Amino acid sequence: NAGVTQTPKFRVLKTGQSMTLLCAQDMNHEYMYWYRQDPGMGLRLIHYSVGEGTTAKGEVPDGYNVSRLKKQNFLLGLESAAPSQTSVYFCASSYSTGFGQPQHFGDGTRLSIL
Amino acid sequence: GQQLNQSPQSMFIQEGEDVSMNCTSSSIFNTWLWYKQDPGEGPVLLIALYKAGELTSNGRLTAQFGITRKDSFLNISASIPSDVGIYFCAGFFGNEKLTFGTGTRLTIIP
Numbered sequence: 001n002a003g004v005t006q007t008p009k010f011r012v013l014k015t016g017q018s019m020t021l022l023c024a025q026d027m028n029h030e031y032m033y034w035y036r037q038d039p040g041m042g043l044r045l046i047h048y049s050v051g052e053g054t055t056a057k058g059e060v061p062d063g064y065n066v067s068r069l070k071k072q073n074f075l076l077g078l079e080s081a082a083p084s085q086t087s088v089y090f091c092a093s094s095y096s097t098g099f100g101q102p103q104h105f106g107d108g109t110r111l112s113i114l
Numbered sequence: 115g116q117q118l119n120q121s122p123q124s125m126f127i128q129e130g131e132d133v134s135m136n137c138t139s140s141s142i143f144n145t146w147l148w149y150k151q152d153p154g155e156g157p158v159l160l161i162a163l164y165k166a167g168e169l170t171s172n173g174r175l176t177a178q179f180g181i182t183r184k185d186s187f188l189n190i191s192a193s194i195p196s197d198v199g200i201y202f203c204a205g206f207f208g209n210e211k212l213t214f215g216t217g218t219r220l221t222i223i224p
Contacts, residue, residue, distance in 0.1 A: 042214040105156030
């Protein structure tokens with residue numbers, strides 16, 4: 001079982017470049033999330049989606065955009081990368097959150113902005 | 115927003131020792147989750163707690179949902195080398211966002 005798959009695993013960008021991170025899940029989960037993880041700060045929610053075609057802002061959404069065109073995929077875009085966006089990005093999915101369903105995480109994308 | 119304080123930030127123990135860590139919140143939660151993260155990987159769920167006072171075990175791991183609903187505890191008995199990693203608590207209050215603690219880094223001294 002693949003679970004949650006993130007691509008790419010590593011990427012180095014120059015300031016101002018754009019890129020898209022892809023998350024795919026094969027568990028038929030409704031909810032999907034994008035987090036960033038920085039040293040000493042735990043996981044912070046960037047954007048999330050409660051179903052195909054829907055997206056919502058999380059705790060730190062500025063500088064990022066997302067799309068959920070298909071239920072199994074959740075894309076995170078950086079339009080104009082900045083050094084402050086250097087981080088490890090994690091995608092997660094769950095059946096729902098209203099009943100406290102645990103979230104399942106991918107292995108992360110390590111992004112460096114020079 | 116809600117904040118979770120997780121302590122200790124790091125632990126250095128010898129193999130075979132028991133481990134205790136906790137998470138406290140400024141507001142109540144109705145779900146507590148404990149995750150472990152190995153280097154280069156994503157967090158993996160260890161234990162989920164859904165009721166105040168609940169005590170749940172998963173092998174050598176035991177977690178408790180505090181009766182005030184503002185804290186949770188994780189204990190690891192007889193630690194082994196593969197217990198090394200970062201342990202995160204996460205709290206949930208029926209909205210759509212999970213709040214994470216800042217993690218406890220566990221290191222086993224040879």
